[in-house]
Amino acid sequence: MEAAAKRRYRSLPLVANPFKHGGQEQKREHKDQTSGRCSSAEKSELIHGPDTDSPVFCEREEARSIELFYDLFFVANLTSFTTVHPIDDKQTFSSYIGFFAILWFTWLQVVLFDVRFGTDSLFERTAKLIHFGVMTTFAIVGTKFDPTKRGGMHVTIKQMSLILVISRVVLICQYASVMLWAKGQKKITTPLGIHLAAFATGAILCLGFFFTFAPKSTGLGYIVWYVIIVVEALTVLLVSSRWPSISFQHTNLSERCGLLTLIILGEGIIVLTKSMNYIVQGENFSKGIIAQIISAVLIIYFVYMLYFDQASRVAPSATFHHLWALAHFPFHIALVLLMEGTSRFITWRNALEIVNHILNHYSNIWDQNTTSTTVLARQLGNFSNDILQQVDADPVKYNVTGYLTELRYAGDINGDEAYNAILKVVLVLVNATLKFFKIEAAPNSMGPQSHARASTLSGPPSAGEDPYEDLWAALQVYDLVFVYFFVAAGLTLVLMAVLMALNKEGSKYCKGDWAAMGVRGVVGSGIALVAVVKQNYTSEERFMYSPWMLPTVMLGIGLVVLLDGILRWIMPAAAETREEKGQV
Numbered sequence: 360m361e362a363a364a365k366r367r368y369r370s371l372p373l374v375a376n377p378f379k380h381g382g383q384e385q386k387r388e389h390k391d392q393t394s395g396r397c398s399s400a401e402k403s404e405l406i407h408g409p410d411t412d413s414p415v416f417c418e419r420e421e422a423r424s425i426e427l428f429y430d431l432f433f434v435a436n437l438t439s440f441t442t443v444h445p446i447d448d449k450q451t452f453s454s455y456i457g458f459f460a461i462l463w464f465t466w467l468q469v470v471l472f473d474v475r476f477g478t479d480s481l482f483e484r485t486a487k488l489i490h491f492g493v494m495t496t497f498a499i500v501g502t503k504f505d506p507t508k509r510g511g512m513h514v515t516i517k518q519m520s521l522i523l524v525i526s527r528v529v530l531i532c533q534y535a536s537v538m539l540w541a542k543g544q545k546k547i548t549t550p551l552g553i554h555l556a557a558f559a560t561g562a563i564l565c566l567g568f569f570f571t572f573a574p575k576s577t578g579l580g581y582i583v584w585y586v587i588i589v590v591e592a593l594t595v596l597l598v599s600s601r602w603p604s605i606s607f608q609h610t611n612l613s614e615r616c617g618l619l620t621l622i623i624l625g626e627g628i629i630v631l632t633k634s635m636n637y638i639v640q641g642e643n644f645s646k647g648i649i650a651q652i653i654s655a656v657l658i659i660y661f662v663y664m665l666y667f668d669q670a671s672r673v674a675p676s677a678t679f680h681h682l683w684a685l686a687h688f689p690f691h692i693a694l695v696l697l698m699e700g701t702s703r704f705i706t707w708r709n710a711l712e713i714v715n716h717i718l719n720h721y722s723n724i725w726d727q728n729t730t731s732t733t734v735l736a737r738q739l740g741n742f743s744n745d746i747l748q749q750v751d752a753d754p755v756k757y758n759v760t761g762y763l764t765e766l767r768y769a770g771d772i773n774g775d776e777a778y779n780a781i782l783k784v785v786l787v788l789v790n791a792t793l794k795f796f797k798i799e800a801a802p803n804s805m806g807p808q809s810h811a812r813a814s815t816l817s818g819p820p821s822a823g824e825d826p827y828e829d830l831w832a833a834l835q836v837y838d839l840v841f842v843y844f845f846v847a848a849g850l851t852l853v854l855m856a857v858l859m860a861l862n863k864e865g866s867k868y869c870k871g872d873w874a875a876m877g878v879r880g881v882v883g884s885g886i887a888l889v890a891v892v893k894q895n896y897t898s899e900e901r902f903m904y905s906p907w908m909l910p911t912v913m914l915g916i917g918l919v920v921l922l923d924g925i926l927r928w929i930m931p932a933a934a935e936t937r938e939e940k941g942q943v
Contacts, residue, residue, distance in 0.1 A: 373481050434622045444458075465526055489525070524569065592685065599677070607681065619691065635705070651708050686854065700847060706798065710798055732766055736767040739763065871929075875923055875926055
């Protein structure tokens with residue numbers, strides 16, 4: 360027991376050797392849940408070629424706790440940015456994708472190092488601490504991140520460039536330390552030297568952009584970030600394919616990609632529960648809302664089932680494995696947008712039910728008071744006060760007193776003056792309700808199509824009225840949400856088919872695999888094509904104001920799950936068949 364305690368509290372080395380030489384034990388080798396060093400019992404399968412003295416890195420099947428901790432920084436960043444930057448128009452959509460790309464590729468480069476050369480030493484812990492700091496500063500800069508915005512963004516752009524420089528410098532130091540341990544082994548040092556050259560070039564370009572970007576620059580210079588991160592990733596993956604001694608084929612890269620997928624699904628659950636908080640505040644747990652919540656939970660669960668059930672137990676070739684890892688970038692983008700859209704449509708449905716309640720109550724008041732504008736104004740005022748209190752509206756911005764006064768002195772209850780006053784009151788209540796559910800408009804997002812959309816909700820619009828402006832712009836936001844939600848849902852399934860194809864080599868496909876990929880592709884394409892409904896405004900209005908948006912996606916993904924189960928039963932996968940016959 361005393362010996363075990365000494366092993367547990369052994370001091371960390373300054374720098375640890377990530378390699379294992381010719382099967383011989385390294386000094387101080389041990390492995391536990393928090394260590395990346397090998398134990399003497401582990402046998403590496405990474406010896407390539409006849410030279411058994413060549414250093415090989417230690418094979419680890421599970422991620423270390425510090426690596427999982429780093430993944431949490433990623434999802435915390437994503438959650439923070441989603442909260443601060445809701446997708447309201449094309450500009451915010453592009454900035455969201457841009458930030459996610461920088462975040463994801465930065466995460467990828469850290470993972471590509473950890474799964475091969477990660478150790479537990481003071482040096483590596485210090486490097487990881489700096490990577491944590493990089494992710495933290497991403498969150499800080501992300502509050503104002505919008506490189507497509509003209510003017511006023513030069514400080515944020517320069518800060519982002521400097522953060523990328525720091526991240527690359529840390530990676531250079533980490534790979535350089537590995538090269539020192541592999542000194543004299545060209546099979547290791549040559550590809551790692553190319554890694555270093557790629558990161559050094561990226562750091563120099565980002566640093567140059569930091570010093571040369573001017574406050575009045577209006578060009579697309581920030582595109583250099585995306586060129587750098589993509590070229591770096593391709594360099595590392597292609598070089599690792601060319602030199603098997605540093606490939607990812609026997610690493611836990613698949614597990615890390617799967618864990619990030621699981622964390623993104625968890626982030627979707629967090630966003631979902633936040634939208635449910637608004638339902639509780641609005642006291643509106645109707646049958647329709649319950650159906651939306653059930654559909655949202657099933658969407659997340661079905662995606663989880665499809666992704667992890669299709670994981671292959673047989674490692675693909677190095678090239679296929681690298682492409683599989685890189686394909687997670689568009690897959691994770693689609694998954695994040697699917698989770699975000701799911702949450703927003705739950706909120707949208709809840710807001711619509713309150714709006715319908717407002718319109719129905721207004722109709723009842725109108726039917727009961729067809730002669731007196733004074734009585735109508737009093738009853739409408741009492742109802743307005745109840746709604747505004749329920750949605751905790753700003754009493755200054757959402758003030759209906761002036762409109763009620765116009766109604767009271769309108770004279771003819773059937774005249775245009777009375778009608779316009781009543782319509783303004785209703786619009787104020789609708790806008791206050793949308794504001795309560797965080798359904799807010801992007802600036803200058805109003806257009807003639809939004810006018811046509813709003814007319815179906817509240818009557819014919821009158822140009823120049825503020826209540827109209829707020830409502831038209833808010834409705835236009837959900838035009839965009841409608842499109843990206845269905846496209847993202849469809850792409851999630853299509854990209855699952857791509858991941859399934861890359862997760863196996865072509866010779867290992869069986870009829871069941873081809874059928875499963877075909878089902879994902881066909882159903883995913885069909886769901887994505889639902890977004891085309893936007894081209895017909897009447898059809899889109901009917902669909903958007905119906906409770907069938909989330910159930911439509913849920914039923915589509917559920918169909919894939921059902922067919923997947925049937926296909927497994929009648930056409931088992933090739934690997935499973937061989938396993939049953941004792942061939943694996």
